Amino acid sequence: MIASALVQQYHRDGYVVVPGLFRPDEVAELREHYFQLRARGSFPGDSAGVDLTANDPLKKYPRMIHMHRWDETSLRWLLDPRLNDWLTRLLGREPYAVQTMCYFKPPGARGQALHQDQAYLQVQPGTCVAAWMALDDCDEENGCMRIGVGSGNLPELCTQAADTRVSFTDSTVPLPPGMKVAPVIMRAGDVLFFNGSVIHGSYPNVSRDRFRCALIGHYAVGDAERIGEFYHPVLRMDGLEATLGISDGGGPCGVWVEQDGQSVVEMKQPVAPRLATHE
Numbered sequence: 001m002i003a004s005a006l007v008q009q010y011h012r013d014g015y016v017v018v019p020g021l022f023r024p025d026e027v028a029e030l031r032e033h034y035f036q037l038r039a040r041g042s043f044p045g046d047s048a049g050v051d052l053t054a055n056d057p058l059k060k061y062p063r064m065i066h067m068h069r070w071d072e073t074s075l076r077w078l079l080d081p082r083l084n085d086w087l088t089r090l091l092g093r094e095p096y097a098v099q100t101m102c103y104f105k106p107p108g109a110r111g112q113a114l115h116q117d118q119a120y121l122q123v124q125p126g127t128c129v130a131a132w133m134a135l136d137d138c139d140e141e142n143g144c145m146r147i148g149v150g151s152g153n154l155p156e157l158c159t160q161a162a163d164t165r166v167s168f169t170d171s172t173v174p175l176p177p178g179m180k181v182a183p184v185i186m187r188a189g190d191v192l193f194f195n196g197s198v199i200h201g202s203y204p205n206v207s208r209d210r211f212r213c214a215l216i217g218h219y220a221v222g223d224a225e226r227i228g229e230f231y232h233p234v235l236r237m238d239g240l241e242a243t244l245g246i247s248d249g250g251g252p253c254g255v256w257v258e259q260d261g262q263s264v265v266e267m268k269q270p271v272a273p274r275l276a277t278h279e
């Protein structure tokens with residue numbers, strides 16, 4: 001698909017997959033790099049959101065967070081000119097870089113319940129954007145991403161308890177009646193860009209022997225003035241530190257209600273304390 005069609009798709013849906021943005025040799029090198037890091041021991045943020053109980057495959061391969069703060073390879077990837085180029089095209093302006101994550105998702109690992117990233121990053125004004133790069137080919141069997149189709153313009157929704165038999169995180173957002181969740185099937189090196197409103201999560205990895213590794217960068221739109229404290233320091237795409245304020249960590253959230261036969265979001269004040277870290 002040509003670039004302008006992908007940009008249009010992002011504007012319409014809030015997400016788009018850019019195929020083959022990174023070469024197979026680059027992806028293989030990155031994948032190997034993170035497996036080597038993981039084998040070296042534990043790092044700050046390893047256990048965030050992971051239930052470290054016995055027999056959980058995620059105990060052996062917890063996700064990593066904010067690696068760009070101590071790992072040069074991760075920092076280079078987060079600021080890679082190809083990601084910057086696409087983010088700038090999609091957003092109309094260069095973003096700020098705020099987070100890296102690496103998911104290993106070994107066979108047998110639970111997925112992640114449906115959520116909206118903006119609830120965690122609290123970018124104000126505007127929203128956050130994720131660049132989710134597949135380090136393995138991924139599909140429903142090994143736990144690919146899943147997206148609420150048509151959720152790209154929603155306000156922040158109130159959360160409720162998630163089914164922790166299939167999700168390693170314990171909160172989720174409800175879908176309106178009729179909204180479909182579609183799998184995002186990707187090849188290694190493809191990058192899924194999605195905004196902070198998009199309802200997304202991932203399936204459990206039910207494969208016998210296939211990992212589903214992913215490398216994720218999170219960004220704030222270029223006219224943002226504040227972001228949650230967990231995401232500081234904020235970087236410009238040239239790697240220099242930017243001076244953004246700290247957002248207060250929780251605007252009002254909304255619930256689905258029926259109005260004239262249609263599901264609409266009714267806004268109300270949050271009922272539970274907000275999480276400070278990204279899910």
Ligand SMILES: O=C(O)CCC(=O)C(=O)O
Pocket residue numbers: 101103111112117130200201202214216279
């Ligand atoms: O990679 C996954 O399984 C889920 C990632 C995700 O939902 C996120 O980064 O917000």
